[in-house]
Amino acid sequence: AQSVSQHNHHVILSEAASLELGCNYSYGGTVNLFWYVQYPGQHLQLLLKYFSGDPLVKGIKGFEAEFIKSKFSFNLRKPSVQWSDTAEYFCAVTGEYGNKLVFGAGTILRVKS
């Protein structure tokens, strides 16, 4: 069965600090990978997704993620966080032809101004 592991449950950073959130998945075949964000009081929004091609994926709001197949990882990065990045971040995966998302437990990011 597929599973997703997010390494940190809570992260606190100061504004302008760099961010890296870890995500590892367990799945034997081809996967599609996603990062979602949920701002306080809002719905889940897609930050970026990877299906194939360039393993470095650029998303919205300055976020990017790198797919490293050999490490089964899809870490999320942002060079300089802002207070408005305070939110919960979810890594998720589907199989190549699958539809259902398998989520990690989420990482709560708090950015101090």
Next chain:
Amino acid sequence: EAGVTQFPSHSVIEKGQTVTLRCDPISGHDNLYWYRRVMGKEIKFLLHFVKESKQDESGMPNNRFLAERTGGTYSTLKVQPAELEDSGVYFCASSHRRVRGGYTFGSGTRLTVV
């Protein structure tokens, strides 16, 4: 375009009562998904509709949960009778059959069973 709408946004019910959650997907989206997040845990898949048919209901926890999508438009998720462990946030998502990975989520229904 209008997003995915869920209501109610919050529901507090007593153990043993019945609650019905509703999800209105984006118009034209054949795929509709229900997910649930129990406090502190990961978001877990419940089931997937393609139009009015249940494509995958492997995540439904037990027979106290009944999901329907009559006419292939909105969907309801009924919990009867509710138990304390059913508390959590229930999310709905929809996607178009031709847009790979194009899931749009609703804001969720926070269900509290007391």
